[in-house]
Amino acid sequence: MSVLTIAYAVLFYAATAILIIGLVVKIRSYIVTPSPLKIPIMPAPMTRTGVVFRMMREVTFFESLFKSNRWIWILAVLFHAGLLLALARHMRYFIEPAWGWVVFIQPFGIYGGMAMVAGLLGLWARRFLVERVRYISSPSDHLMLALLVLIGATGLGMKFVARTDIVQVKIFFLGLLRFDLQPLPADGPLLIHLGAVATLMIVFPFSKLLHVPGVFFSPSRTQVDDAREKRHLAPWAAHMDADREA
Amino acid sequence: MADQTFQTPAFRELRDNPKIQDDAMAHSQPFIAKPEHNEPLGFPGELVDDWEEKAVAKLGDLLEKNKALRVYLDSCVKCGACTDKCHYFLGTGDPKNMPVARQDLLRSVYRRHFTTAGKLFPKLVGAKEMNKEMLDDWYKYFHQCSQCRRCSVFCPYGIDTAEISMAARDIMDHIGVGTKYSNEILAKVHVIGNNLGLPGPALIDTMEGLEEDVEDETGIPVKYPVDQEGADVLLITPSADFFAEPHVDGLIGYGKVFHQAGINWTVSSYASEAANFAMFIGSYEQMHKVSNRIRKAALDLGVKRIVFGECGHAWRVAYSFLNTLAGPWDFLDPKYPVPQHILEVTHELIQNGGIKLDASANDDKVLTFHDSCNVARATSMGNMEGGQFIIPREVIKASVNKFVDMDPQTTCEKTFCCGGGGGLLTDDLMELRVKGALPRMEALKDVIDNHGVTHMAAICAICKSQFTKVMPYYGFSMDMIVSVHQLVSEAIQMGAKEDI
Numbered sequence A: 001m002s003v004l005t006i007a008y009a010v011l012f013y014a015a016t017a018i019l020i021i022g023l024v025v026k027i028r029s030y031i032v033t034p035s036p037l038k039i040p041i042m043p044a045p046m047t048r049t050g051v052v053f054r055m056m057r058e059v060t061f062f063e064s065l066f067k068s069n070r071w072i073w074i075l076a077v078l079f080h081a082g083l084l085l086a087l088a089r090h091m092r093y094f095i096e097p098a099w100g101w102v103v104f105i106q107p108f109g110i111y112g113g114m115a116m117v118a119g120l121l122g123l124w125a126r127r128f129l130v131e132r133v134r135y136i137s138s139p140s141d142h143l144m145l146a147l148l149v150l151i152g153a154t155g156l157g158m159k160f161v162a163r164t165d166i167v168q169v170k171i172f173f174l175g176l177l178r179f180d181l182q183p184l185p186a187d188g189p190l191l192i193h194l195g196a197v198a199t200l201m202i203v204f205p206f207s208k209l210l211h212v213p214g215v216f217f218s219p220s221r222t223q224v225d226d227a228r229e230k231r232h233l234a235p236w237a238a239h240m241d242a243d244r245e246a
Numbered sequence B: 001m002a003d004q005t006f007q008t009p010a011f012r013e014l015r016d017n018p019k020i021q022d023d024a025m026a027h028s029q030p031f032i033a034k035p036e037h038n039e040p041l042g043f044p045g046e047l048v049d050d051w052e053e054k055a056v057a058k059l060g061d062l063l064e065k066n067k068a069l070r071v072y073l074d075s076c077v078k079c080g081a082c083t084d085k086c087h088y089f090l091g092t093g094d095p096k097n098m099p100v101a102r103q104d105l106l107r108s109v110y111r112r113h114f115t116t117a118g119k120l121f122p123k124l125v126g127a128k129e130m131n132k133e134m135l136d137d138w139y140k141y142f143h144q145c146s147q148c149r150r151c152s153v154f155c156p157y158g159i160d161t162a163e164i165s166m167a168a169r170d171i172m173d174h175i176g177v178g179t180k181y182s183n184e185i186l187a188k189v190h191v192i193g194n195n196l197g198l199p200g201p202a203l204i205d206t207m208e209g210l211e212e213d214v215e216d217e218t219g220i221p222v223k224y225p226v227d228q229e230g231a232d233v234l235l236i237t238p239s240a241d242f243f244a245e246p247h248v249d250g251l252i253g254y255g256k257v258f259h260q261a262g263i264n265w266t267v268s269s270y271a272s273e274a275a276n277f278a279m280f281i282g283s284y285e286q287m288h289k290v291s292n293r294i295r296k297a298a299l300d301l302g303v304k305r306i307v308f309g310e311c312g313h314a315w316r317v318a319y320s321f322l323n324t325l326a327g328p329w330d331f332l333d334p335k336y337p338v339p340q341h342i343l344e345v346t347h348e349l350i351q352n353g354g355i356k357l358d359a360s361a362n363d364d365k366v367l368t369f370h371d372s373c374n375v376a377r378a379t380s381m382g383n384m385e386g387g388q389f390i391i392p393r394e395v396i397k398a399s400v401n402k403f404v405d406m407d408p409q410t411t412c413e414k415t416f417c418c419g420g421g422g423g424l425l426t427d428d429l430m431e432l433r434v435k436g437a438l439p440r441m442e443a444l445k446d447v448i449d450n451h452g453v454t455h456m457a458a459i460c461a462i463c464k465s466q467f468t469k470v471m472p473y474y475g476f477s478m479d480m481i482v483s484v485h486q487l488v489s490e491a492i493q494m495g496a497k498e499d500i
Helices: A003-032 A048-061 A063-068 A070-093 A100-129 A131-136 A139-160 A166-177 A188-206 A208-217 B035-041 B051-065 B067-075 B087-092 B099-114 B116-120 B132-141 B150-154 B161-174 B180-192 B200-218 B247-261 B284-301 B312-326 B342-352 B373-378 B387-399 B427-436 B438-451 B461-474 B484-491
Strands: B233-236 B305-308 B367-369 B455-458 B481-483
Touching: A003 A166, A003 A188, A003 A208, A003 B067, A048 A063, A048 A208, A063 A070, A063 B150, A070 A100, A070 A139, A070 A166, A100 A131, A100 A139, A131 B099, A139 A188, A139 A208, A188 A208, A188 B116, A208 B067, B035 B180, B051 B067, B051 B099, B051 B161, B067 B099, B067 B161, B087 B427, B087 B438, B099 B116, B099 B132, B099 B161, B132 B161, B150 B161, B150 B373, B180 B284, B200 B247, B233 B247, B233 B284, B247 B342, B247 B461, B247 B481, B247 B484, B284 B312, B305 B312, B305 B342, B312 B373, B312 B461, B342 B387, B342 B484, B367 B387, B367 B438, B373 B387, B387 B484, B427 B461, B438 B461, B455 B461, B455 B484, B461 B481, B481 B484
Parallel strands: B233 B305, B367 B455, B455 B481
Antiparallel strands: none
16 A cells, blocks of 8 residues: 555545534534523524524525625525535545436536636735735735635546546545555545645644534524513623612 | 714724724723612622622523523534624624624633633643733723624524623623713613603603704694503603604604694603613613603503604514513503514505605605615514515605615625624713714715615614714714604694695
8 A cells, every 4th residue: 555545544534533523512612601691693483493494594595795785695505505516526436336416416516616716816806806805815815715726626627637446436435434454546636635625634623614513603693582572691791680679 | 073082993994804903902801880870670789709709609590591601602612603693793893892702711711611622731721811911802802892783693593692702791781891871871760760860841841842943843732641641652762762853853753643643642741761671781770660650650650552752772672572581461452562663653654554654745855765784684574574665665765756775785684883882882982982983873874875865764773873973984974863853853744634
């Protein structure tokens, strides 16, 4: 087994572990930290079901962003929807035989990859062209975009420019899933692509990519408008009731 | 304004975003609280030793206690959606008044001390130390946020800068750096029961004066009771209602509504304040203490219901927080929500014929309505989604024949703050207040020019005080701003019910 294969196998095991453990730690902190007060952004749904619909609209249509800024919305939808399609396409490298819908989605995954890169480049351009966005951008914001563009560009490159031995790549990943190491092709674009993906997995729980779990825990959007009907009390604040005069 | 040291911003023809001007408002900060303002609240009198560590420790404490803070500090992707949504940015062009930049003042310290990335690569992720320069920026720019929540409406993750600025102010109070305005007022509430420091006898005197005025005007002996045990309704209203125009005209209106509906009511001299300034400084403990004066007053007076007067931030604490802070309300009449807004009471009475209004009494006016930020985005009314927008408008339309709404980008949940909310309604922040009013003044000018609007109604003591003060800077008369219950007061048909 080549050093390269071992290195990438270790890298992906480590990246997966960091991604999962990091996210579990973060999500746990979001779950256990109480909300002292009811702070839904109004008008808010008056039932739990209503909140589920509000959240679905947010994460599928980016409803608030649509209200806010049409340019960011278009670019963000291009990127996120494109990424989703590209990820769906990639499932065939981890499943044998690939499911029917994964086979069906293969060509759309390509368009997804293109949309993703176009959206990313647009979002990146805003960081240079729009004065306000330029002001709030830090180096990590640029690096994150660079990393994602690199992933998208090398991915598309392997489709349209310099093809890799995709059958062998699949054998490598299926091997990883079974803890049975198989050789990885030593192609430049592939190694860059996979290295960037592993990097993304590693930085995920330590970066602004935490908006992915975060959006589901944002009290201003997840709380029900029922403050007058149901008393909400954080455990840490409950003792204060005993100290009051009346 | 002859003594003006700053330029009132010009109306923007196309509502375009201002050019960024670094440090345009770096000179703006409220008077700092003295030891005699801080100590009664249990805060250190002045900047403590080792304040840097203590500030970071307090941030750690808040992160354990407040999910919103934790999620909001992690989740921002710097997309820029909020950057043109804050009235203070639109009015000043100072980039630190962009909500994300304001949040980043706290987020950078959070990253430095509470995240792996910030500990390892501070420069890369914009992590910064808590130092004097940072504290100065905190004091300046977290007091250029009126906690109006407009940015949160437009954020894809609902990140609410109000939560961040409340946390920052709480941290600053805990190291001895508070504002004179809020802390002095809170100390007064704990002793006297209201923000003005109006003692019981003066309150009774004021209310008796109102009774005489109303009887002179209408011939009807409308009562304005204080500390009346056994009354059905305890009215909690902002203390501005007791003395200043146009607030007091609203209070007169509440009294007329209660009188005509035959509702037995009272105010309390112990809990004679609706506004809870502890929300501005982000202190749960202080908010709890102030709120529980209302609980004690309700128990002592043996009332059945609690009704709040027109006050924006008060209604947020009342509607969203009061059950948490001072509930449960199992000793009150379960038929009514606790608390109710005076507009819910009036609206229901209009609908069921309990009061009659003659809108022609206000035919000299063309009205528009300013949605107060905290009512719009932090509360509701009438147990229906959006009731906080519908009910005030229905009551106005029942009281006035001519009503026009302003630009929909500036009303309902997209409303702009008046420019004086969130603990900034102090003369030491006059420039900020004038500049922050720009977006509302522009929308108002549109309806004045195009629809002949003569008056703007509001349901918040801060909005009313703020507009009275800043409208002249924009060439509008301060008399344009009215209370909603002032309109009701003009239109309500007084007298024996069979006569009307």
